[in-house]
Amino acid sequence: MVDNIDQLYADIQRGNENTIAKAISMVEDGTKDAVKLMKKVYRNIEPAYLVGISGPPGSGKSTITQSIVQLWRKENIKVAIIAIDPTSHFSGGALLGDRIRMDKISTDQGVFIRSMATRGSLGGLNSSIYDTVLIFSLAGFEYIIIETVGVGQNEIDIVKLADTTIFVTVPEAGDEIQAYKAGLMEVGDIFVVNKADRPKSKQMVLTIEQLVSFREDKNIWMPPVLATNALKEEGITDIKKRINDHHIYLQENDLLQKNRREVIRAQMINLMEKKLNEKYISPILKDQKFFKHIELICKKKEDPYSVVNELLLL
Ligand SMILES: Nc1nc2c(ncn2[C@@H]2O[C@H](COP(=O)(O)OP(=O)(O)OP(=O)(O)O)[C@@H](O)[C@H]2O)c(=O)[nH]1
Ligand SMILES: [Mg+2]
Structure with missing residues (x-):
């Protein structure tokens, strides 16, 4: 039990790391106090800018995330990272330790890394993911990155929460890309062909460019396709710039609010299903x-x- 929700709220707002971690656990466990906290948060907080980064296992999502975060940190921008655990709710996240190893930023006070399960205890998309986004927003993180691995419905639902979605792939993934076409390819705002130190990366860029050129909304935001070598931090400034461009594009076209309304709609459906259950x-x-x-x-x-x-x- 928490004695005082207002105190908890204030401690999160001050950026107290232990309190933030505790609040997220409360939200994950769905405690009564978490509900009290979230009622206040929803009524007071605008979500921070949310970036989704997704793509096949091992494509370099965490390496890229780490490098982008380092660039933001140079500007003193606080960043939170939510790494979605692709395994079951009960796995304890042993595997995840490796998945999100971000040595260069993990001790930085301005960076908070948290892993979460894809699915809630009832099997639906974990509604506490968005609550966590709001807790980070309350704590003053300006950017929040959600890393998901894979291309299933869960990942699509999660990246739909994001304002900007980055889809990372590798030069060798030619056949897989065709298979992704109906899924994440449709929701990507920025495409990255990582491991450009390997052969065939130019070819892969062209393939993706061709695939996205068929998108219906192409005359509005044309998703850029970037080649990067995350190990050498090459191409990372370009990703950062494109995130910024996409942010401005959303603002100028009133799409940021539209996206947020859709997120709230999804969150409402989630909550109703949970309550009915x-x-x-x-x-x-x-x-x-x-x-x-x-x-x-x-x-x-x-x-x-x-x-x-x-x-x-x-
Ligand atoms: N050659 C090469 N290797 C890279 C590059 N970027 C990342 N790697 C390596 O690829 C491996 C996977 O990188 P991660 O950043 O962990 O990839 P990930 O997509 O986050 O992996 P999961 O979270 O497990 O899906 C690591 O060994 C990285 O060092 C790159 O540009 N070139
Ligand atoms: Mg990773």
Whole structure:
């Protein structure tokens, strides 16, 4: 229990690292205090600028993130990084330690790195991810980067939260890129072909340029395709500049607010599903009656459609 939510709020606002970490854990656990805190946060805080960085495993997302963050830090800009754990909610994140090793920035006071699970305990997209974004915003972080690995629906849902989405790939990923076309390729605002020290990177840039040229909104924001060598920090200033360009573009076209309305909409749906689950579905799952129905359905004496209607009083 927290004695005083206003005190907690003030400590986060002052940037106290322990309090920030504690608040995020509270939000992840969905405690009553977290709800009290978030009510106040939602009513007072504008979200910081949110950058999503996604792409196949090992493409260099963390290395690029680290380099961009270093550039922002030179301007004294505080940055928070949320690394989404692609494994299950219960993995404990052992694997993640390697995934987000960012030695050059991990001890910097102006940088906060946090890992989170993709899925909440009920299986849907973890609604605490956006709450965490708001907590970081309250704490005065000006940029928040969300790193996700992979290209599934979860990743797409997460990058949809972002104001600017960067899709990172590597020169050898030719065939995979065709497969991604229907997914993340559609939502990328900036494309990066990393590991440009390897052959075929120019070819890959051309392939992606061709793919994005078919996008319907091409006359509005044409996503740039950049080649980088993150190990040598080559091309990173260009990414930073393009993030800025995209930010300005969103502002000038009233798209920043539009994106945020969509995020709130998604967050509302998330919360409603969670509440319905807690109030109506979870108790049923714990009831012996539920298991009896399963038996009867297996024995062909009942059917799921009728039983579900009966259980939910529909
Ligand atoms: N040759 C080369 N290697 C790179 C480059 N950028 C990153 N790497 C290496 O690629 C490996 C993976 O880099 P990460 O930054 O961890 O990649 P990631 O996309 O964050 O990986 P996951 O989070 O596991 O999906 C590391 O060994 C990096 O040192 C690059 O431009 N060239
Ligand atoms: Mg990584």
